[in-house]
Amino acid sequence: MLHFLRRRLTVAILVALTVLTLSFLLTRLSGDLAISIAGPNATQEDVELIRRAYGLDRPLWVQYFDWLWRALQGDFGDSYFFKTRVARLIMERMPITMTLGLCGLFIALCVALPLGILAAVRENTWVDRSVLMVALIGQAMPSFWLGLTLMIVLGLNLGWLPISGTGSWQHYVMPSVVLSFSAIPSLMRLTRSGMIEALASDYIRTARAKGLSRLSILVKHGFRNAAIPVVAIAAVQLGFMLGGSIVIETVFALHGVGYLAWESISKNDFPVVQAVVLVLALIYIGLTLLSDLLNAVLDPRLRSA
Amino acid sequence: MSALLEVDDLRVTFGGTAAVRGISLTVEKGETHCLVGESGCGKSVTSLAVMGLLAKGGKREAARLSFAGDDIRYYDEKQMSRLRGDRMAMIFQEPMTSLNPAYTVGSQMTEVLRRHRGTPRAQAVDRAVELLTRVGITAPGLRLGQFPHQLSGGLRQRVMIAMALMCDPELLIADEPTTALDVTVQAQILRLLAELQKDLGLGILLITHDLGIVARVADRVSVMYAGEVVESAPTAELFRAPRHPYTRGLLSCVPVPGKVKRDEPLGSIPGVVPRIPPGFIGCAFRDRCSFAEAACAGPLPRRNVGPAHEMLCILPEGAGA
Numbered sequence: 001m002l003h004f005l006r007r008r009l010t011v012a013i014l015v016a017l018t019v020l021t022l023s024f025l026l027t028r029l030s031g032d033l034a035i036s037i038a039g040p041n042a043t044q045e046d047v048e049l050i051r052r053a054y055g056l057d058r059p060l061w062v063q064y065f066d067w068l069w070r071a072l073q074g075d076f077g078d079s080y081f082f083k084t085r086v087a088r089l090i091m092e093r094m095p096i097t098m099t100l101g102l103c104g105l106f107i108a109l110c111v112a113l114p115l116g117i118l119a120a121v122r123e124n125t126w127v128d129r130s131v132l133m134v135a136l137i138g139q140a141m142p143s144f145w146l147g148l149t150l151m152i153v154l155g156l157n158l159g160w161l162p163i164s165g166t167g168s169w170q171h172y173v174m175p176s177v178v179l180s181f182s183a184i185p186s187l188m189r190l191t192r193s194g195m196i197e198a199l200a201s202d203y204i205r206t207a208r209a210k211g212l213s214r215l216s217i218l219v220k221h222g223f224r225n226a227a228i229p230v231v232a233i234a235a236v237q238l239g240f241m242l243g244g245s246i247v248i249e250t251v252f253a254l255h256g257v258g259y260l261a262w263e264s265i266s267k268n269d270f271p272v273v274q275a276v277v278l279v280l281a282l283i284y285i286g287l288t289l290l291s292d293l294l295n296a297v298l299d300p301r302l303r304s305a
Numbered sequence: 306m307s308a309l310l311e312v313d314d315l316r317v318t319f320g321g322t323a324a325v326r327g328i329s330l331t332v333e334k335g336e337t338h339c340l341v342g343e344s345g346c347g348k349s350v351t352s353l354a355v356m357g358l359l360a361k362g363g364k365r366e367a368a369r370l371s372f373a374g375d376d377i378r379y380y381d382e383k384q385m386s387r388l389r390g391d392r393m394a395m396i397f398q399e400p401m402t403s404l405n406p407a408y409t410v411g412s413q414m415t416e417v418l419r420r421h422r423g424t425p426r427a428q429a430v431d432r433a434v435e436l437l438t439r440v441g442i443t444a445p446g447l448r449l450g451q452f453p454h455q456l457s458g459g460l461r462q463r464v465m466i467a468m469a470l471m472c473d474p475e476l477l478i479a480d481e482p483t484t485a486l487d488v489t490v491q492a493q494i495l496r497l498l499a500e501l502q503k504d505l506g507l508g509i510l511l512i513t514h515d516l517g518i519v520a521r522v523a524d525r526v527s528v529m530y531a532g533e534v535v536e537s538a539p540t541a542e543l544f545r546a547p548r549h550p551y552t553r554g555l556l557s558c559v560p561v562p563g564k565v566k567r568d569e570p571l572g573s574i575p576g577v578v579p580r581i582p583p584g585f586i587g588c589a590f591r592d593r594c595s596f597a598e599a600a601c602a603g604p605l606p607r608r609n610v611g612p613a614h615e616m617l618c619i620l621p622e623g624a625g626a
Contacts, residue, residue, distance in 0.1 A: 212390070
């Protein structure tokens, strides 16, 4: 177990360092930063001034280690556009994105797990096929399109839900539902195939021979084993959803980290872009590590290995 | 009084294959009834059908299927689940995969008692320790906290046996229960089952291909071939005077110390158990039988050939002996 943990942790740290380096390099590769900060009307002297002020005249590797050292301490510099600390900006916006991501994941699990179990129990019947069909449709539907459709129907035509902003919990309903759609198909398929495999196993026959209740057979003995990969994938899916919320936050004008990223990209606010990419990537790495840990906790065979 | 388990004309089909073709047998209280036969002859399917545990696609029909006097043919899953594990228990032949990898041995053993008797955890654990000790497991307290993958095949099989006995069942269906065990443990398990039989009147339907075990523990033997019982008799009678050509073939495959001479080849039955299509008539063994004649392709009589001794063959008494 300890050995397994150490290996996973090492890999996670290496990936994080790679992401740090890449996110630094990408912003430098996108053109002369001093020129884009100065704006289209700046003179050559202004550009030179800015170059010196932001330390962009130093060799690249000096800039890199300077930036890395600060980033590791949580200092991402100042935003050129918002004129505040980038770290503060992200801290302010993160709760909105986290709420959205967790709500989305919660909805996705609430839909995907029961449907997956149902499809497995009724394998190869019309129930199973309809569930798979729904998954297929969900997978094929672009989230911005679904978001706009819901806005028109539920927001404008029926007036049930607010269409943009973050004023109340109602504001989160539509974005969370749209976000959950990206995770439902894969979680559902995984639940279904895991349950089909579990239900055909000898230990389920043993559980039936012991006269256990149907619920205990399905959930305690069946789903407990089918859930191992599902839990792991759910953690990774949350990472995808946090990243994928850029589109949804923009559509629904939720001022979360995704919206911040979109704003900064359009305003060439490179310290913010860099930091957002970095933070989302680190969260993703953390969640992947968490999923490995959950796997080990749930599977006793892995725990003692 | 009716027998503990009565099966009459049990038929099981899987799609186009008839796995069991009209089996009748009874298990009395305190009796051990052995089902013997080659692999694939329908022994395991018979036991699963009795328990109502057939795999998806298996269809069961019977003229009679009663447990302790109750007709269980039309019991639904809920009614069956009240019987299973409590009054009728089963031991499977796959010890490596029959325990749930996600739970400890203790959790899996105690849940039977908790489900059927509502026994508090502490008492259920005591019972589990007692039974693990009785099936010859040392350090039962340690084993209870372990997961199946930490145990050897032999240990797992003994856990399965102990688990089946948790509720003191009236009927135990055991499918090759001792195949994975070495002979000393095997002897210990068989002694334990005999004790339970004497103390509690446990009825056992034992499925095995080990004729040595049959000779030691069975009160009555039914020999199965291709989904049918071809001969059924009290154990001593069957070993003394086997009548059906298949039974004789089976017995000749086993060396008996003192009877079989050194260097003399053991018997064997050529061929394998055939797959029987639905609507098959006649003797399924006729292609492998050295006494086969034209009449074997027609309907066969089930005849009494001695006290409580039945067989499914047209061979006249005394012939071929």
